[in-house]
Amino acid sequence: xxxxxxxxxxxxxxxxxxxxxxxxxxxxxxxxxxxxxxxxxxxxxxxxxxxxxxxxxxxxxxxxxxxxxxxxxxxxxxxxxxxxxxxxxxxxxxxxxxxxxxxxxxxxxxxxxxxxxxxxxxxxxxxxxxxxxxxxxxxxxxxxxxxxxxxxxxxxxxxxxxxxxxxxxxxxxxxxxxxxxxxxxxxxxxxxxxxxxxxxxxxxxxxxxxx
Ligand SMILES: [Zn+2]
Numbered sequence: 001x002x003x004x005x006x007x008x009x010x011x012x013x014x015x016x017x018x019x020x021x022x023x024x025x026x027x028x029x030x031x032x033x034x035x036x037x038x039x040x041x042x043x044x045x046x047x048x049x050x051x052x053x054x055x056x057x058x059x060x061x062x063x064x065x066x067x068x069x070x071x072x073x074x075x076x077x078x079x080x081x082x083x084x085x086x087x088x089x090x091x092x093x094x095x096x097x098x099x100x101x102x103x104x105x106x107x108x109x110x111x112x113x114x115x116x117x118x119x120x121x122x123x124x125x126x127x128x129x130x131x132x133x134x135x136x137x138x139x140x141x142x143x144x145x146x147x148x149x150x151x152x153x154x155x156x157x158x159x160x161x162x163x164x165x166x167x168x169x170x171x172x173x174x175x176x177x178x179x180x181x182x183x184x185x186x187x188x189x190x191x192x193x194x195x196x197x198x199x200x201x202x203x204x205x206x207x208x209x210x211x
Contacts (some may be wrong), residue, residue: 001121003144004041005187010098013060014189016146020049023120027051028068029139029146030061030189035068051117053124054078055148055189056136057085058161059092065105075193078118080110082135084139110196111137129176131169131193132157138177145196151177153186156205173206 002019002051008049009015013032015065020026026047028038049072054061057078064076067090078086085092089104112115115130125140132149136157141148149157150172161168199205 001119001142001144002045003187004038005193006012006033006037008037009060011060011071012190013063014187014191015064016187017041018119018141019045020120020122021175024048024051025119027117027119027124029053030055031064031068032060032062033064035064037073039071049074050119052076053139054082054086055146055150057082057134058149059085059089059096059098061189062086062105063102063149063186064135066103069105069107074108075078076105076188077108077111077138079126079135080112081130082128082133083099083108083110085133085135097171118120129169129172131165131167131172133161133192134163136172140184143181144187145180145184147176147177148189151186151194151199152188152190153192154199154202154204154207155179156203157189171208173203178206 005086009032016029017038020025024047024050038069096113111126114125117124127138129138129150180196184196186194199210
């Protein structure tokens with residue numbers, strides 16, 4: 001599995017491109033900006049884009065998706081409880097103080113806890129991890145976890161936005177993510193990657209050495 005990171009968009013959100021070496025099937029997680037650099041990679045590898053998956057519905061994770069759909073004509077996927085956010089991109093931008101005219105993604109499909117996507121022979125499992133938003137999820141693919149704005153390097157996502165809950169993000173991290181194997185690599189929605197084992201120890205909110 002090829003994994004490429006593209007920080008992009010208004011506030012440096014990580015978009016991830018995953019390509020299965022064998023089948024050349026590809027997916028994007030959180031397209032928060034211009035798809036051009038990803039499009040080039042897809043062409044370099046001769047890969048076919050199958051899915052655009054979202055860890056949650058915030059504007060900075062979905063910003064480039066309507067434009068991408070004009071090229072690839074595929075649905076975008078999000079947890080059912082965050083669908084309303086994806087449908088309301090212009091309203092979100094307004095709320096966060098950005099003056100710009102952007103269309104919401106269209107053809108929005110939803111997934112829920114434990115749903116599985118397939119990329120070649122690889123399984124991508126949806127883990128519902130609410131707290132940052134009601135429909136925040138992480139995607140588990142082998143020993144890789146794409147954590148969106150739930151778990152960051154030594155930190156966690158904000159819970160003071162609409163629909164956020166610190167009690168829920170605590171439960172998601174302590175009872176779901178920290179039950180995963182220590183060696184799993186965590187690819188967050190912003191900033192550097194980390195591992196489950198490192199966060200169990202050193203996370204500023206939930207690490208054993210910081211409690
Ligand atoms: Zn967010």
